[in-house]
Amino acid sequence: MACASLVAGLILGGCKRADPSASAAGGPPPKDSKARRVAVVVSTLNNPWFVVLAETARDRAKELGYEVTIFDSQNDPAKESAHFDNLVSSGYGAVLFNCTDASGSIANVRRAKAAGIPVFCMDREITANDAAVSQILSDNYTGCVALGQYFVAQVGETGRYIELLGLVADTNTWNRSKGFHSVVDRYPGLKMVAQQSAEFDRSKALEVLEALLQSHPDINAVFCGNDAMAMGAYQALLAAQKADKVKVFGFDGADDAVKAVAEGKIAATVMQFPKLMARTAAENADKYFKGERNFPHRTPVAVELVTRDNVAKYGNYGRR
Amino acid sequence: MAADEVGRVSDPPIVHPTGEKAGRRPAPLFAAAPIVISALLRDPGAAAKQHAHHVGIGGTAYYFVRGAGRVVSTGKNEIVVAVDGTDGVQIALRTGPLFGNTVRDGTGLLNVNEFPGLAEFNALSAAINRLVETRVLPPLREHAVVGAALEFAGCTEVPDAIGAGPVLSLVPVSAEFR
Numbered sequence: 001m002a003c004a005s006l007v008a009g010l011i012l013g014g015c016k017r018a019d020p021s022a023s024a025a026g027g028p029p030p031k032d033s034k035a036r037r038v039a040v041v042v043s044t045l046n047n048p049w050f051v052v053l054a055e056t057a058r059d060r061a062k063e064l065g066y067e068v069t070i071f072d073s074q075n076d077p078a079k080e081s082a083h084f085d086n087l088v089s090s091g092y093g094a095v096l097f098n099c100t101d102a103s104g105s106i107a108n109v110r111r112a113k114a115a116g117i118p119v120f121c122m123d124r125e126i127t128a129n130d131a132a133v134s135q136i137l138s139d140n141y142t143g144c145v146a147l148g149q150y151f152v153a154q155v156g157e158t159g160r161y162i163e164l165l166g167l168v169a170d171t172n173t174w175n176r177s178k179g180f181h182s183v184v185d186r187y188p189g190l191k192m193v194a195q196q197s198a199e200f201d202r203s204k205a206l207e208v209l210e211a212l213l214q215s216h217p218d219i220n221a222v223f224c225g226n227d228a229m230a231m232g233a234y235q236a237l238l239a240a241q242k243a244d245k246v247k248v249f250g251f252d253g254a255d256d257a258v259k260a261v262a263e264g265k266i267a268a269t270v271m272q273f274p275k276l277m278a279r280t281a282a283e284n285a286d287k288y289f290k291g292e293r294n295f296p297h298r299t300p301v302a303v304e305l306v307t308r309d310n311v312a313k314y315g316n317y318g319r320r
Numbered sequence: 321m322a323a324d325e326v327g328r329v330s331d332p333p334i335v336h337p338t339g340e341k342a343g344r345r346p347a348p349l350f351a352a353a354p355i356v357i358s359a360l361l362r363d364p365g366a367a368a369k370q371h372a373h374h375v376g377i378g379g380t381a382y383y384f385v386r387g388a389g390r391v392v393s394t395g396k397n398e399i400v401v402a403v404d405g406t407d408g409v410q411i412a413l414r415t416g417p418l419f420g421n422t423v424r425d426g427t428g429l430l431n432v433n434e435f436p437g438l439a440e441f442n443a444l445s446a447a448i449n450r451l452v453e454t455r456v457l458p459p460l461r462e463h464a465v466v467g468a469a470l471e472f473a474g475c476t477e478v479p480d481a482i483g484a485g486p487v488l489s490l491v492p493v494s495a496e497f498r
Contacts, residue, residue: 102437127437139376141442145420175438182446183419273378280377297433300376 038066038285039087041080042098043124045072047200047228049254049274050098052317053123056278057096064286066093075167075199077104084108088115094285095119096278101169102127118288120281123274125171125298134284134295136277140172143251143270143303144179150268150305151184151223151249158189159220162212164233166200166225173197176225176251184223193219198229205232213240221247227257227269234265253306253317262311271304273318350473353387354405357487360479361409368478375425382426385490386473387411388498391464399464400486401472412486413472413495415457418449422491426475452493460495469498 038061042054058068071087073080077100087095088111095112097119099105109119109131121135155161163180166173184190193216198205205224213219213236222237224230230250237243243265250257253271260266284295306314313319351371359367372381389401389411397416402408424430424445435441464470474490 125438127439129433129436136377137438139379141438141445142380142421149419171437171439175442178439178442178446186417186419276377298438300379300432300438302376302378302380 036066037090037092038068038094038096038282039083039092040068040070040096041073041083041087042070043073043080043100044075045070046074048256049227049252049272049317053098053274053278056275057122057282060279060282061096061285064282066286073100075100077101080105081108084111088112088117092117093289096122096281096285097132098122099124099126100167102171104169106131118285120284120288122277122281123172123272127171129297132297133288134281135298136280136284137298137300138172138272138277138303139300140175140251140303141179141182142300143272143305144176145183146305147223147249147251147268147270148180148183150307151180151221151247152187152190154247154267155190155221157187160191160193160216160218161221161223162209162216162219163192163195164205164208164222164224164229165195165197166229168197170200173200173225180223198224198232200226200228202228202232202235205229206236207232209233209236210239213237213242217242219246221249221267223249225251227252227254230257230266230269231260234260253303253314255315255317258306258311258314261306261308264308268305268307271306271314271318273301273303275317277301350384350386352405353385353389353403353411353472353488356383356385357403357406357409357411360482360487364479364482372478373428375421380421380425381478382422382428382475383478383488384427384473384475385488386471386494388469388471391466391468391470393466394461394464398486398489399460401470410486412489413460413474413492414489415461418452418491420449421445422475422477423448423452423493426477426491427493452491456492456495460492463497471496471498 040054040057042050044050054070058070061068071083080100095117102125106126106128109126112119113131118133121132123138125135125137126132165177194212196208198208222233224233227250230248234248237246247267249267250269253269257266257269261269356371359371368381372383374381387403389403391399392402393400398412398414400410400412402410432441472492473494474492476488476490
Protein backbone atom coordinates (compact mmCIF):
# COMPACT_ATOMS: atom_id res chain seq x y z
CA MET A 1 0.00 0.00 0.00
CA ALA A 2 1.37 3.40 -0.91
CA CYS A 3 1.50 5.51 2.20
CA ALA A 4 1.23 9.25 1.68
CA SER A 5 3.88 10.11 4.24
CA LEU A 6 6.14 11.20 1.41
CA VAL A 7 3.98 14.22 0.77
CA ALA A 8 5.57 17.47 1.91
CA GLY A 9 4.00 18.91 5.00
CA LEU A 10 2.73 15.61 6.26
CA ILE A 11 2.44 15.63 10.00
CA LEU A 12 0.25 12.72 10.83
CA GLY A 13 -0.65 9.96 8.46
CA GLY A 14 -3.17 7.22 8.54
CA CYS A 15 -2.64 4.40 6.14
CA LYS A 16 -5.05 1.62 6.77
CA ARG A 17 -6.66 -1.12 4.77
CA ALA A 18 -10.26 -0.30 4.07
CA ASP A 19 -12.92 -1.87 6.22
CA PRO A 20 -15.99 -1.93 4.05
CA SER A 21 -18.22 -3.07 6.87
CA ALA A 22 -17.62 0.23 8.64
CA SER A 23 -19.28 2.32 5.97
CA ALA A 24 -22.10 4.45 7.36
CA ALA A 25 -23.93 4.63 4.06
CA GLY A 26 -24.48 0.94 4.05
CA GLY A 27 -22.04 -0.09 1.35
CA PRO A 28 -18.33 -0.44 0.90
CA PRO A 29 -16.24 2.56 -0.09
CA PRO A 30 -15.42 2.89 -3.78
CA LYS A 31 -12.88 0.42 -5.15
CA ASP A 32 -11.20 3.08 -7.27
CA SER A 33 -7.85 3.62 -5.55
CA LYS A 34 -7.97 7.41 -6.10
CA ALA A 35 -11.35 7.78 -4.49
CA ARG A 36 -10.24 5.80 -1.45
CA ARG A 37 -7.65 8.41 -0.42
CA VAL A 38 -8.79 11.35 1.67
CA ALA A 39 -6.71 14.38 2.62
CA VAL A 40 -7.38 16.31 5.81
CA VAL A 41 -5.93 19.79 5.36
CA VAL A 42 -5.98 21.71 8.64
CA SER A 43 -5.05 25.32 9.35
CA THR A 44 -2.73 24.49 12.25
CA LEU A 45 -1.81 21.68 14.57
CA ASN A 46 -0.28 24.13 17.02
CA ASN A 47 -3.59 24.39 18.86
CA PRO A 48 -5.15 21.36 20.56
CA TRP A 49 -8.61 22.27 19.28
CA PHE A 50 -7.52 21.85 15.66
CA VAL A 51 -5.68 18.65 16.51
CA VAL A 52 -9.00 17.28 17.76
CA LEU A 53 -10.74 18.48 14.59
CA ALA A 54 -8.14 16.95 12.25
CA GLU A 55 -7.72 13.68 14.10
CA THR A 56 -11.46 13.15 14.41
CA ALA A 57 -11.88 13.74 10.67
CA ARG A 58 -9.05 11.30 10.00
CA ASP A 59 -10.43 8.68 12.36
CA ARG A 60 -13.98 8.88 11.03
CA ALA A 61 -12.81 8.65 7.42
CA LYS A 62 -10.67 5.64 8.35
CA GLU A 63 -13.65 4.02 10.04
CA LEU A 64 -15.54 4.50 6.81
CA GLY A 65 -12.82 2.63 4.95
CA TYR A 66 -10.60 5.34 3.48
CA GLU A 67 -6.87 5.95 3.57
CA VAL A 68 -6.28 9.31 5.23
CA THR A 69 -3.41 11.77 5.47
CA ILE A 70 -3.35 14.95 7.56
CA PHE A 71 -1.63 18.05 6.15
CA ASP A 72 -0.75 20.90 8.54
CA SER A 73 -0.85 24.34 6.90
CA GLN A 74 0.75 25.95 9.97
CA ASN A 75 -1.53 28.98 9.50
CA ASP A 76 0.37 29.75 6.31
CA PRO A 77 -1.67 30.15 3.10
CA ALA A 78 1.43 29.37 1.03
CA LYS A 79 1.86 26.02 2.77
CA GLU A 80 -1.83 25.33 2.31
CA SER A 81 -1.55 26.05 -1.40
CA ALA A 82 1.43 23.70 -1.66
CA HIS A 83 -0.59 20.99 0.05
CA PHE A 84 -3.32 21.36 -2.55
CA ASP A 85 -0.74 21.15 -5.34
CA ASN A 86 0.51 17.94 -3.82
CA LEU A 87 -2.82 16.34 -3.17
CA VAL A 88 -4.06 17.16 -6.67
CA SER A 89 -0.99 15.63 -8.26
CA SER A 90 -0.99 12.70 -5.85
CA GLY A 91 -4.47 11.62 -6.79
CA TYR A 92 -6.48 12.10 -3.63
CA GLY A 93 -10.19 11.50 -3.90
CA ALA A 94 -11.48 14.14 -1.47
CA VAL A 95 -10.37 16.87 0.91
CA LEU A 96 -11.69 17.54 4.39
CA PHE A 97 -10.66 21.14 4.71
CA ASN A 98 -10.08 23.66 7.49
CA CYS A 99 -8.83 26.75 5.71
CA THR A 100 -6.31 29.44 6.63
CA ASP A 101 -8.04 32.28 4.78
CA ALA A 102 -11.75 32.68 4.03
CA SER A 103 -11.18 34.30 0.65
CA GLY A 104 -7.57 33.41 -0.13
CA SER A 105 -8.28 29.68 0.19
CA ILE A 106 -11.05 29.70 -2.40
CA ALA A 107 -8.54 29.32 -5.24
CA ASN A 108 -7.22 26.12 -3.66
CA VAL A 109 -10.70 24.68 -3.39
CA ARG A 110 -11.45 25.62 -6.99
CA ARG A 111 -8.20 24.01 -8.14
CA ALA A 112 -9.17 20.78 -6.41
CA LYS A 113 -12.68 20.97 -7.83
CA ALA A 114 -11.30 21.47 -11.35
CA ALA A 115 -9.25 18.31 -10.84
CA GLY A 116 -12.39 16.43 -9.84
CA ILE A 117 -11.59 16.40 -6.13
CA PRO A 118 -14.53 17.40 -3.92
CA VAL A 119 -13.77 19.57 -0.89
CA PHE A 120 -15.71 19.48 2.37
CA CYS A 121 -15.05 22.43 4.69
CA MET A 122 -14.96 22.05 8.46
CA ASP A 123 -15.28 24.82 11.04
CA ARG A 124 -13.78 27.61 8.92
CA GLU A 125 -15.78 29.08 6.08
CA ILE A 126 -14.64 29.93 2.59
CA THR A 127 -16.61 32.86 1.20
CA ALA A 128 -17.73 31.24 -2.02
CA ASN A 129 -20.89 29.29 -2.72
CA ASP A 130 -19.70 27.46 -5.81
CA ALA A 131 -16.47 25.81 -4.72
CA ALA A 132 -16.83 23.41 -1.78
CA VAL A 133 -19.41 20.63 -1.74
CA SER A 134 -20.41 21.40 1.84
CA GLN A 135 -19.34 23.59 4.73
CA ILE A 136 -20.00 22.41 8.29
CA LEU A 137 -19.59 25.52 10.41
CA SER A 138 -20.04 26.50 14.03
CA ASP A 139 -22.72 29.11 14.63
CA ASN A 140 -20.16 31.54 16.02
CA TYR A 141 -22.37 34.59 15.84
CA THR A 142 -25.13 33.05 17.92
CA GLY A 143 -22.58 31.75 20.42
CA CYS A 144 -21.16 35.19 20.90
CA VAL A 145 -24.60 36.75 21.24
CA ALA A 146 -25.09 34.44 24.23
CA LEU A 147 -21.57 35.18 25.46
CA GLY A 148 -22.18 38.92 25.09
CA GLN A 149 -25.34 38.70 27.17
CA TYR A 150 -23.44 36.78 29.86
CA PHE A 151 -20.62 39.32 29.64
CA VAL A 152 -23.06 42.14 30.42
CA ALA A 153 -24.57 40.14 33.28
CA GLN A 154 -21.14 39.48 34.79
CA VAL A 155 -19.32 42.74 34.13
CA GLY A 156 -22.33 45.00 34.47
CA GLU A 157 -23.58 47.77 32.23
CA THR A 158 -20.54 49.95 32.83
CA GLY A 159 -16.88 49.05 32.53
CA ARG A 160 -13.80 49.02 30.34
CA TYR A 161 -12.66 46.05 28.34
CA ILE A 162 -10.14 44.84 25.76
CA GLU A 163 -10.98 42.58 22.83
CA LEU A 164 -8.39 40.16 21.46
CA LEU A 165 -9.32 39.23 17.89
CA GLY A 166 -8.31 36.05 16.08
CA LEU A 167 -6.89 35.87 12.57
CA VAL A 168 -8.31 38.80 10.66
CA ALA A 169 -8.59 36.75 7.45
CA ASP A 170 -10.86 34.20 9.12
CA THR A 171 -14.60 34.87 9.03
CA ASN A 172 -14.95 33.12 12.40
CA THR A 173 -13.01 36.03 13.91
CA TRP A 174 -15.53 38.55 12.69
CA ASN A 175 -18.64 36.45 13.21
CA ARG A 176 -17.63 36.09 16.86
CA SER A 177 -16.71 39.74 17.25
CA LYS A 178 -19.91 40.93 15.60
CA GLY A 179 -22.10 38.62 17.65
CA PHE A 180 -20.47 39.91 20.83
CA HIS A 181 -20.73 43.56 19.79
CA SER A 182 -24.35 43.15 18.66
CA VAL A 183 -25.10 42.85 22.37
CA VAL A 184 -22.39 44.74 24.24
CA ASP A 185 -22.49 47.84 22.04
CA ARG A 186 -26.08 48.39 23.15
CA TYR A 187 -24.71 49.36 26.55
CA PRO A 188 -22.95 52.70 26.16
CA GLY A 189 -21.40 52.39 29.60
CA LEU A 190 -19.27 49.47 28.40
CA LYS A 191 -16.19 50.93 26.71
CA MET A 192 -13.84 48.90 24.53
CA VAL A 193 -10.49 50.58 25.23
CA ALA A 194 -8.46 48.42 22.82
CA GLN A 195 -9.08 45.85 20.10
CA GLN A 196 -6.11 43.95 18.71
CA SER A 197 -5.43 40.67 16.96
CA ALA A 198 -3.51 37.97 18.78
CA GLU A 199 -4.04 35.58 15.86
CA PHE A 200 -5.81 32.90 17.91
CA ASP A 201 -2.45 32.19 19.56
CA ARG A 202 -1.83 31.76 23.27
CA SER A 203 1.70 33.17 23.34
CA LYS A 204 0.73 36.08 21.14
CA ALA A 205 -2.22 36.86 23.43
CA LEU A 206 0.09 36.89 26.44
CA GLU A 207 2.41 39.35 24.69
CA VAL A 208 -0.38 41.56 23.34
CA LEU A 209 -2.24 41.83 26.62
CA GLU A 210 0.93 42.46 28.61
CA ALA A 211 1.62 45.42 26.35
CA LEU A 212 -1.97 46.69 26.43
CA LEU A 213 -2.11 46.51 30.21
CA GLN A 214 0.66 49.09 30.34
CA SER A 215 -1.60 51.68 28.74
CA HIS A 216 -4.92 50.32 30.07
CA PRO A 217 -4.27 49.08 33.61
CA ASP A 218 -7.83 49.68 34.81
CA ILE A 219 -9.85 47.27 32.65
CA ASN A 220 -12.65 45.10 33.99
CA ALA A 221 -12.71 42.39 31.33
CA VAL A 222 -11.05 40.82 28.30
CA PHE A 223 -13.08 39.25 25.51
CA CYS A 224 -11.01 36.78 23.49
CA GLY A 225 -12.02 35.27 20.16
CA ASN A 226 -10.80 31.84 21.20
CA ASP A 227 -9.73 29.89 24.26
CA ALA A 228 -6.03 29.79 23.44
CA MET A 229 -6.01 33.58 23.59
CA ALA A 230 -8.14 33.51 26.75
CA MET A 231 -5.57 31.29 28.44
CA GLY A 232 -2.76 33.60 27.31
CA ALA A 233 -4.72 36.60 28.54
CA TYR A 234 -5.24 34.94 31.90
CA GLN A 235 -1.49 34.33 32.18
CA ALA A 236 -0.82 38.00 31.45
CA LEU A 237 -3.33 39.07 34.08
CA LEU A 238 -1.86 36.63 36.58
CA ALA A 239 1.62 38.07 35.99
CA ALA A 240 0.22 41.59 36.45
CA GLN A 241 -1.58 40.48 39.64
CA LYS A 242 -4.92 41.39 38.11
CA ALA A 243 -6.36 37.91 37.56
CA ASP A 244 -8.85 38.26 40.39
CA LYS A 245 -10.08 41.67 39.20
CA VAL A 246 -10.41 41.19 35.44
CA LYS A 247 -12.91 38.74 33.95
CA VAL A 248 -11.75 36.76 30.91
CA PHE A 249 -14.14 35.37 28.30
CA GLY A 250 -13.10 32.85 25.66
CA PHE A 251 -14.57 30.77 22.85
CA ASP A 252 -14.03 27.15 21.70
CA GLY A 253 -14.63 24.89 24.67
CA ALA A 254 -11.00 23.73 24.74
CA ASP A 255 -10.30 21.37 27.61
CA ASP A 256 -7.91 23.67 29.47
CA ALA A 257 -10.38 26.56 29.20
CA VAL A 258 -13.30 24.45 30.41
CA LYS A 259 -11.16 23.45 33.40
CA ALA A 260 -10.30 27.12 33.94
CA VAL A 261 -14.02 28.00 33.91
CA ALA A 262 -14.64 25.31 36.55
CA GLU A 263 -11.84 26.78 38.66
CA GLY A 264 -13.15 30.32 38.28
CA LYS A 265 -10.11 31.53 36.34
CA ILE A 266 -12.08 32.24 33.19
CA ALA A 267 -15.62 33.59 33.37
CA ALA A 268 -17.04 31.71 30.39
CA THR A 269 -16.32 30.05 27.08
CA VAL A 270 -18.51 28.75 24.28
CA MET A 271 -18.43 25.08 23.44
CA GLN A 272 -18.01 24.28 19.81
CA PHE A 273 -18.26 20.69 18.77
CA PRO A 274 -15.18 19.95 16.63
CA LYS A 275 -15.72 16.21 16.71
CA LEU A 276 -19.27 16.57 15.42
CA MET A 277 -18.14 18.90 12.61
CA ALA A 278 -15.27 16.64 11.62
CA ARG A 279 -17.36 13.48 11.64
CA THR A 280 -20.09 15.14 9.59
CA ALA A 281 -17.58 16.33 6.98
CA ALA A 282 -16.08 12.84 6.70
CA GLU A 283 -19.53 11.28 6.40
CA ASN A 284 -20.48 13.80 3.71
CA ALA A 285 -17.38 12.78 1.74
CA ASP A 286 -18.36 9.12 2.09
CA LYS A 287 -21.88 9.89 0.85
CA TYR A 288 -20.46 11.89 -2.04
CA PHE A 289 -18.28 8.97 -3.12
CA LYS A 290 -21.38 6.81 -3.13
CA GLY A 291 -23.31 9.13 -5.39
CA GLU A 292 -25.06 11.60 -3.11
CA ARG A 293 -24.98 15.12 -4.53
CA ASN A 294 -27.71 16.92 -2.65
CA PHE A 295 -25.84 18.62 0.22
CA PRO A 296 -26.85 21.87 1.89
CA HIS A 297 -23.96 24.15 1.08
CA ARG A 298 -23.58 25.57 4.58
CA THR A 299 -24.76 23.78 7.69
CA PRO A 300 -24.51 25.66 10.97
CA VAL A 301 -23.66 23.62 14.04
CA ALA A 302 -25.02 24.83 17.36
CA VAL A 303 -22.64 26.03 20.08
CA GLU A 304 -23.32 26.34 23.81
CA LEU A 305 -22.37 28.87 26.47
CA VAL A 306 -20.25 27.31 29.23
CA THR A 307 -20.22 29.03 32.61
CA ARG A 308 -19.38 27.97 36.12
CA ASP A 309 -23.05 27.06 36.57
CA ASN A 310 -23.14 24.42 33.84
CA VAL A 311 -19.47 23.57 33.30
CA ALA A 312 -19.86 20.09 34.81
CA LYS A 313 -21.79 19.09 31.68
CA TYR A 314 -18.82 19.74 29.40
CA GLY A 315 -15.42 18.27 28.67
CA ASN A 316 -13.37 16.43 26.06
CA TYR A 317 -14.46 18.93 23.38
CA GLY A 318 -18.15 18.37 23.81
CA ARG A 319 -20.80 17.37 26.29
CA ARG A 320 -19.74 14.75 28.79
CA MET B 321 -52.02 18.14 11.29
CA ALA B 322 -55.51 19.60 11.50
CA ALA B 323 -56.26 22.70 9.49
CA ASP B 324 -57.02 24.74 12.58
CA GLU B 325 -53.65 23.94 14.09
CA VAL B 326 -51.64 25.86 11.59
CA GLY B 327 -52.01 28.77 9.30
CA ARG B 328 -50.09 30.53 6.63
CA VAL B 329 -48.86 34.06 6.86
CA SER B 330 -49.11 36.30 3.87
CA ASP B 331 -46.42 35.59 1.36
CA PRO B 332 -44.63 38.74 0.30
CA PRO B 333 -42.07 38.55 -2.46
CA ILE B 334 -38.60 37.97 -1.07
CA VAL B 335 -35.77 40.10 -2.36
CA HIS B 336 -32.25 38.69 -2.43
CA PRO B 337 -29.42 40.78 -0.98
CA THR B 338 -28.35 41.38 -4.55
CA GLY B 339 -31.63 43.14 -5.12
CA GLU B 340 -32.79 40.48 -7.50
CA LYS B 341 -36.29 39.35 -6.83
CA ALA B 342 -36.27 35.71 -5.90
CA GLY B 343 -39.94 35.23 -6.54
CA ARG B 344 -42.58 34.01 -4.20
CA ARG B 345 -41.71 31.08 -2.03
CA PRO B 346 -43.88 28.77 0.02
CA ALA B 347 -45.36 30.51 3.01
CA PRO B 348 -43.98 29.39 6.35
CA LEU B 349 -46.18 27.43 8.64
CA PHE B 350 -46.97 28.89 11.98
CA ALA B 351 -48.81 27.24 14.78
CA ALA B 352 -51.84 28.62 16.56
CA ALA B 353 -50.90 29.79 20.05
CA PRO B 354 -53.60 27.81 21.92
CA ILE B 355 -52.54 24.62 20.17
CA VAL B 356 -48.85 25.10 21.00
CA ILE B 357 -49.63 26.07 24.59
CA SER B 358 -51.86 23.08 25.10
CA ALA B 359 -49.21 20.78 23.66
CA LEU B 360 -46.47 22.41 25.75
CA LEU B 361 -48.37 22.01 28.98
CA ARG B 362 -49.09 18.39 28.14
CA ASP B 363 -45.63 17.31 26.98
CA PRO B 364 -42.91 19.87 26.11
CA GLY B 365 -40.85 17.32 24.21
CA ALA B 366 -43.72 16.17 22.06
CA ALA B 367 -44.79 19.79 21.51
CA ALA B 368 -41.36 20.69 20.17
CA LYS B 369 -41.36 17.66 17.92
CA GLN B 370 -44.73 18.55 16.45
CA HIS B 371 -44.68 22.33 16.28
CA ALA B 372 -41.06 23.55 16.31
CA HIS B 373 -38.51 23.63 13.55
CA HIS B 374 -34.74 23.23 13.87
CA VAL B 375 -31.90 25.06 12.21
CA GLY B 376 -28.63 23.28 11.39
CA ILE B 377 -27.09 20.45 13.39
CA GLY B 378 -28.02 20.41 17.06
CA GLY B 379 -29.37 23.88 16.57
CA THR B 380 -31.95 25.80 18.47
CA ALA B 381 -35.52 24.84 17.81
CA TYR B 382 -38.05 27.61 17.32
CA TYR B 383 -41.76 28.11 17.49
CA PHE B 384 -43.46 30.53 15.15
CA VAL B 385 -46.91 31.16 16.60
CA ARG B 386 -49.89 33.40 16.10
CA GLY B 387 -52.73 34.14 18.44
CA ALA B 388 -54.88 36.70 20.21
CA GLY B 389 -55.40 37.73 23.79
CA ARG B 390 -55.63 40.48 26.36
CA VAL B 391 -52.85 42.38 28.10
CA VAL B 392 -52.63 41.43 31.76
CA SER B 393 -49.47 43.34 32.72
CA THR B 394 -46.71 45.46 31.30
CA GLY B 395 -43.08 45.57 32.40
CA LYS B 396 -39.79 47.14 31.41
CA ASN B 397 -38.93 44.51 28.82
CA GLU B 398 -42.11 42.54 28.24
CA ILE B 399 -45.88 42.64 27.93
CA VAL B 400 -47.77 39.71 29.38
CA VAL B 401 -50.84 38.51 27.50
CA ALA B 402 -53.53 36.01 28.50
CA VAL B 403 -54.11 33.98 25.36
CA ASP B 404 -57.60 33.55 23.92
CA GLY B 405 -58.65 29.94 23.54
CA THR B 406 -56.78 28.87 26.66
CA ASP B 407 -57.69 28.80 30.31
CA GLY B 408 -56.06 32.19 30.86
CA VAL B 409 -52.59 30.86 30.08
CA GLN B 410 -50.09 33.69 29.74
CA ILE B 411 -47.35 34.35 27.22
CA ALA B 412 -44.93 37.29 27.11
CA LEU B 413 -44.16 39.57 24.19
CA ARG B 414 -40.58 40.81 24.47
CA THR B 415 -40.20 44.57 24.20
CA GLY B 416 -36.61 45.01 25.38
CA PRO B 417 -33.46 45.15 23.26
CA LEU B 418 -33.46 42.26 20.81
CA PHE B 419 -30.37 40.14 20.17
CA GLY B 420 -29.60 37.04 18.18
CA ASN B 421 -31.35 35.08 15.48
CA THR B 422 -34.77 34.39 16.94
CA VAL B 423 -36.70 36.16 14.21
CA ARG B 424 -34.32 35.36 11.36
CA ASP B 425 -34.40 31.65 12.11
CA GLY B 426 -37.69 31.44 13.94
CA THR B 427 -39.90 32.23 10.96
CA GLY B 428 -38.29 29.58 8.78
CA LEU B 429 -38.40 32.03 5.86
CA LEU B 430 -34.67 32.54 5.43
CA ASN B 431 -32.06 30.02 4.39
CA VAL B 432 -28.34 30.55 4.96
CA ASN B 433 -27.60 28.93 1.62
CA GLU B 434 -29.32 31.75 -0.24
CA PHE B 435 -26.79 34.27 1.07
CA PRO B 436 -23.18 34.86 0.06
CA GLY B 437 -21.81 33.87 3.46
CA LEU B 438 -22.34 33.73 7.18
CA ALA B 439 -21.31 37.35 7.66
CA GLU B 440 -24.16 38.54 5.44
CA PHE B 441 -26.59 36.12 7.03
CA ASN B 442 -25.60 37.32 10.51
CA ALA B 443 -25.88 40.96 9.48
CA LEU B 444 -29.42 40.15 8.45
CA SER B 445 -30.24 39.16 12.03
CA ALA B 446 -29.10 42.50 13.37
CA ALA B 447 -31.09 44.33 10.67
CA ILE B 448 -34.26 42.34 11.33
CA ASN B 449 -33.95 42.94 15.06
CA ARG B 450 -33.68 46.66 14.42
CA LEU B 451 -36.77 46.53 12.20
CA VAL B 452 -38.74 44.87 14.97
CA GLU B 453 -37.41 47.39 17.47
CA THR B 454 -38.35 50.35 15.32
CA ARG B 455 -41.59 49.19 13.66
CA VAL B 456 -43.25 46.64 15.91
CA LEU B 457 -42.23 47.48 19.46
CA PRO B 458 -43.00 51.23 19.73
CA PRO B 459 -46.74 50.94 18.91
CA LEU B 460 -46.97 47.77 20.97
CA ARG B 461 -45.55 49.53 24.02
CA GLU B 462 -47.67 52.59 23.38
CA HIS B 463 -51.03 50.79 23.22
CA ALA B 464 -50.40 48.01 25.70
CA VAL B 465 -52.63 48.82 28.62
CA VAL B 466 -54.09 46.23 30.90
CA GLY B 467 -57.22 44.78 29.34
CA ALA B 468 -56.39 45.78 25.76
CA ALA B 469 -57.17 43.09 23.19
CA LEU B 470 -54.64 42.31 20.49
CA GLU B 471 -53.61 39.85 17.84
CA PHE B 472 -49.98 38.85 17.69
CA ALA B 473 -47.49 36.72 15.82
CA GLY B 474 -43.99 36.01 17.01
CA CYS B 475 -41.04 33.69 17.29
CA THR B 476 -39.36 32.08 20.24
CA GLU B 477 -36.77 29.50 21.10
CA VAL B 478 -38.22 26.28 22.41
CA PRO B 479 -38.04 26.65 26.20
CA ASP B 480 -35.93 24.20 28.20
CA ALA B 481 -38.68 23.87 30.76
CA ILE B 482 -42.02 25.38 31.67
CA GLY B 483 -41.63 27.59 34.72
CA ALA B 484 -44.04 29.57 36.85
CA GLY B 485 -44.09 32.60 34.52
CA PRO B 486 -45.40 32.96 30.97
CA VAL B 487 -45.15 29.68 29.07
CA LEU B 488 -43.60 31.33 26.02
CA SER B 489 -41.66 34.54 25.53
CA LEU B 490 -42.15 35.70 21.95
CA VAL B 491 -40.28 38.23 19.91
CA PRO B 492 -43.28 39.85 18.23
CA VAL B 493 -43.13 40.29 14.47
CA SER B 494 -46.68 41.57 14.38
CA ALA B 495 -49.00 43.06 17.00
CA GLU B 496 -52.32 44.70 16.24
CA PHE B 497 -54.75 46.01 18.83
CA ARG B 498 -58.42 45.34 18.18
